[in-house]
Amino acid sequence: MQYFSNKLTQSMEDYLEAIVILTSKGKPVKVTEISNILGVKKPSVTSALKKLNESNLVKHEKYGDVSLTEEGKRIGHEVYKRHRTLRRFLTEILKVDQEHADADACRMEHVISKTSLEKLTKFLDFVLNCPRGNAEWLKGLDYYFKYGKRNKKLLEKCNRKE
Amino acid sequence: MQYFSNKLTQSMEDYLEAIVILTSKGKPVKVTEISNILGVKKPSVTSALKKLNESNLVKHEKYGDVSLTEEGKRIGHEVYKRHRTLRRFLTEILKVDQEHADADACRMEHVISKTSLEKLTKFLDFVLNCPRGNAEWLKGLDYYFKYGKRNKKLLEKCNRKE
DNA sequence: ATATAATGTTAGACAAAACTAACATTTATA
DNA sequence: TATAAATGTTAGTTTTGTCTAACATTATAT
Numbered sequence: 001m002q003y004f005s006n007k008l009t010q011s012m013e014d015y016l017e018a019i020v021i022l023t024s025k026g027k028p029v030k031v032t033e034i035s036n037i038l039g040v041k042k043p044s045v046t047s048a049l050k051k052l053n054e055s056n057l058v059k060h061e062k063y064g065d066v067s068l069t070e071e072g073k074r075i076g077h078e079v080y081k082r083h084r085t086l087r088r089f090l091t092e093i094l095k096v097d098q099e100h101a102d103a104d105a106c107r108m109e110h111v112i113s114k115t116s117l118e119k120l121t122k123f124l125d126f127v128l129n130c131p132r133g134n135a136e137w138l139k140g141l142d143y144y145f146k147y148g149k150r151n152k153k154l155l156e157k158c159n160r161k162e
Numbered sequence: 163m164q165y166f167s168n169k170l171t172q173s174m175e176d177y178l179e180a181i182v183i184l185t186s187k188g189k190p191v192k193v194t195e196i197s198n199i200l201g202v203k204k205p206s207v208t209s210a211l212k213k214l215n216e217s218n219l220v221k222h223e224k225y226g227d228v229s230l231t232e233e234g235k236r237i238g239h240e241v242y243k244r245h246r247t248l249r250r251f252l253t254e255i256l257k258v259d260q261e262h263a264d265a266d267a268c269r270m271e272h273v274i275s276k277t278s279l280e281k282l283t284k285f286l287d288f289v290l291n292c293p294r295g296n297a298e299w300l301k302g303l304d305y306y307f308k309y310g311k312r313n314k315k316l317l318e319k320c321n322r323k324e
Numbered sequence: 325a326t327a328t329a330a331t332g333t334t335a336g337a338c339a340a341a342a343c344t345a346a347c348a349t350t351t352a353t354a
Numbered sequence: 355t356a357t358a359a360a361t362g363t364t365a366g367t368t369t370t371g372t373c374t375a376a377c378a379t380t381a382t383a384t
Contacts, residue, residue, distance in 0.1 A: 011371060031332060044372055046333055051370095063332060063379060094281035104278050111269035119256035126306045137299045144288045173341060193362060206342055208363055213340095225349060225362060 008075065010110040014038055015048045016057060016076035017083065017109075019068055028065040082109040085121055092128060095142070170219075170237065172272035176200055177210045178219060178238035179245065179271075181230055190227040244271040247283055254290060257304070 008016075018037045022029045031049070035042045049066060052058035057072035068076060083105045090101035112120075127138065143151040170178075180199045184191045193211070197204045211228060214220035219234035230238055245267045252263035274282075289300065305313040 009370070032330085040371090041373065042332065043334080043374085047371080090278055090281075094278060094285055096275075096278045096281050100275045100277045104273065104275050107273035108270055111266065111273065113258075113262045113266050115262045116252055116256060116258050116266050119252075119258050122306065122310075123256055126312075144284065148284075150288075171340070194360085202341090203343065204362065205344085205364080209341080 012048065012052060012057075013075070013079045013110055014106075015045075015052060016068065016072055017079040019058065019066055020073070020076035020080050023068065029067065030065065034066065079109055082112065082117055085117060085124065086112070088124055088128075089120055093124070093138075174210065174214060174219075175237070175241045175272055176268075177207075177214060178230065178234055179241040181220065181228055182235070182238035182242050185230065191229065192227065196228065241271055244274060244279055247279060247286065248274065250286055250290075251282055255286070255300075 015034065015038070018034050019029055022033050022037065031042055031045045034045045034049075038045075049058055049060045052072065053060050056069055057075065059067045059069060086105035086108050087101045090096040090104055091098065096104070139151075177196065177200070180196050181191055184195050184199065193204055193207045196207045196211075200207075211220055211222045214234065215222050218231055219237065221229045221231060248267035248270050249263050252258040252266060253260065258266070301313075
């Protein structure tokens with residue numbers, strides 16, 4: 001039995017997330033691919049895998065393929081979900097380009113609290129699955145991003161007495 | 163002449179930000195206070211100040227008070243502004259409590275890109291300085307946060323043909 | 325089947341940023 | 355003003371996570 005309560009470092013979370021992503025592609029996960037996806041050299045990967053193996057988050061034998069334990073999977077997926085939520089906010093609400101959105105999500109995913117992430121998720125649920133009112137509102141936002149000022153037409157609608 | 167293009171580490175940004183905040187209180191800035199505000203021991207502060215002094219971002223002589231150079235001020239204020247923007251989003255849009263909002267902002271401020279931050283700023287400008295339409299929209303969001311579902315009354319309004 | 329390429333590991337160096345313990349200086353106080 | 359308390363520094367250790375160089379293993383291809 002082991003205690004997993006000790007928080008993982010950002011770096012270790014990155015490794016787990018990368019393995020989740022690579023695993024989802026169906027092919028066996030190799031050190032080199034992790035190295036590429038994370039932009040670190042291979043010895044760094046070997047060393048990280050050793051640690052994660054000792055923490056029972058990763059299964060990896062010398063020269064072998066890499067896979068996740070149940071707990072590793074759980075954490076990796078969680079991190080990846082944080083990533084997707086943040087990226088979704090950045091691209092769909094803030095209209096940040098893919099590049100920046102991904103890079104930012106990749107760093108913020110390690111530091112946002114559970115509390116804030118839950119709220120962000122709700123926020124996205126609310127805004128993006130809306131019958132109609134918010135579509136209107138989002139249109140206004142798009143316009144504001146594009147032209148730096150409010151769309152008069154939409155504005156009038158808003159101001160008008162109901 | 164010196165090149166400041168080399169990115170500062172998160173830690174060094176934290177020190178500059180802390181000094182900005184302490185400076186704004188009017189009293190001379192001491193090592194101990196920086197130590198308290200950042201939750202590190204005093205030798206860590208001394209050592210950080212030494213580095214920042216060498217990079218011409220901080221003025222600090224042995225046993226003396228701490229102050230910022232122009233460049234240090236510039237960077238420190240920038241970081242602090244990022245912090246405030248993020249906190250504002252977390253508290254005013256996501257309704258995250260002060261504690262979490264501050265902690266999260268404190269970490270995210272170092273990793274969010276300029277691009278995303280600018281968009282976030284615009285977003286807040288748009289949403290929070292709105293004549294009326296968005297106030298309505300925000301009310302809906304508040305309700306959704308509170309009760310986990312949409313307010314029927316507000317919803318009807320949204321759906322109704324205009 | 326063997327040489328070569330690709331892949332993976334080991335060992336050891338290094339940097340950042342924290343820490344503790346011990347010492348130095350400054351400030352406050354009796 | 356002498357001494358205690360508060361404040362600050364130095365030296366040295368530790369942790370984490372990189373890296374390079376050299377070596378080991380596995381896969382590929384003639």
